[in-house]
Amino acid sequence: MSNGRNGSLRVTSARRQWWPQGLPGQLRTMLIRIGAALAILLVIGSLAVAASALHSRSKQSEAKQAAGSIAAPRPNAVPAAVAKTGQKSQAGESRQTGKAIKATPVGTRLVLVGPQSVVDTRDSRRVAANAEVSLPLPKLPEGSTAILAEVSVLNATGAGAVTLTSEAGEITALQVPGAGAQLTTTVIVRIGPEARLRARVEGGGHLVVNLIGAFEPTETSDSGRIIAISAARALELVPAVDGHDAVVDVDRVPALSEAGGLSAVLLQVSADVGRHGGFIQVGPDPKHFKQEFYWSATSGSDRIRDGFLVVPVTDGQFAVHYKAGFRLRVEVVGYVTDGTAPEATAGLVVPVAPDSIKPVTVGAGTTAQVSIAGKNAEVPADRIAAAVLNVATKAEKGGGMNVFAPGTDEKTSAALQVSPDRPRSLVTLVGAQGGAVQLAAETRSIVTLTPQALILSR
Helix, strand or coil: CCCCCCCCCCCCCCCCCCCCCCCCCCHHHHHHHHHHHHHHHHHHHHHHHHHHHHHHHHHHHHHHHHHHHHCCCCCCCCCHHHHHHCCCCCCCCCCCCCCECCCCCCCCCEEEEEEEEEEEEEHCCCCCCCCEEEEECCCCCCCCCEEEEEEEEEEHHHHEEEEEEEEEEEEEEEEECCCCEEEEEEEEEEECCCCEEEEEEEECCCEEEEEEEEEEECCCECCCEEEEEEEEEEECHHHHHHHCEEEEEEHHHHHHCCCCCEEEEEEEEEEECCCCCCCEEEECEEEEECEEEEEEEEEEEECCEEEEEEEECCCCCEEEEEEECCCCEEEEEEEEECCCCCCCCCEEEEECCCCCCCCCEEECEEEEEEEECCCCCCCCHHHHHEECCCCCEECCCCCEEEEEEECCCHHCEEEEEEEECCCEEEEEEEEECCEEEEEEECCCCCEEEEEEEEEEEC
């Protein structure tokens, strides 16, 4: 190629280097070195960008692997990927198939941690009206979601509700009719992670809270499962003939003779109380009565009062002391399995929010069926074997009320007494069928059911 002096170009055979002719030699050398340096910097920068991209992809891969092995989805959670693709998840329904996927209920077993006193104000001053009392619970089994307790108000100073409040909500345990009343209930109370609980006594009076057990989450268990049975007479006591004390051998109760190992029995009691009021005490033996159930004085022909207790069994027996009216009947309506029972899900307990079902009117001599599953969708109706229910009644006149599983004989359930004077309520264990219970009344009654816990059939 021709050379010129004014801006002509020069080409070498070894490599191409371009520079204007006529520049001083030192300047040309400096420009060449600068160009070489810039080229090296460009190469280094490209390598750095490539390395950064490779490192980022590696981190993303590691994060995905960690998410798959450590941060697994919570039970019943619907992963985002499932929601987008329409694949089946543990809860909800598939968009592709439209088939409902039922959530798995969180079952618990009853761990007996008592009976032990939580609060008893009888050795001090009565609780003032509308005052709140802290209920210091002992250490409970890990992850407990609810407790089983007996709540009593004695020597009430006025009418009003007794409520228990925890992080999980509030439940009305008792409705005190007026001053001087004494009454007891057994109640299941849901609790939060901190297990904080307090009681409010609207009308005032002495407060007694006795802890029986705690409900510990589990998928299956041998012990702590609650099994409902047809009501079986365990004791009939007439104090004028039999005295005030008795010891019940559970093996002599026909319905329990083949039950296998049990740690507690669920009792429904019926007492002819009388004009002085009264109570029943139970315990492992006649010298150690650890549970008490109280009734106010009665008048006229309206003398029968009911009660419900969960009583731990030691050495196959429990003792009873009755101080009230003319007669006491004790019927076993269920039992709690012990560690010798087989592993199963049947009998596991699902504590639920105390949401009352719409009141039902039952005509005299008629029956009515009530669904207890509708407000507790987390438990499919076909998995409900029984329920711990608060049965509240208001009747035109006195008489009996039976609550039992549909398809069974009402005579196999323990009768509750209704009254025209004031509403009555009792917490008890009731068998269920297809997520429903049956009501039968001797007199026209308005009945409100409030489930506190559902018992699984499988």
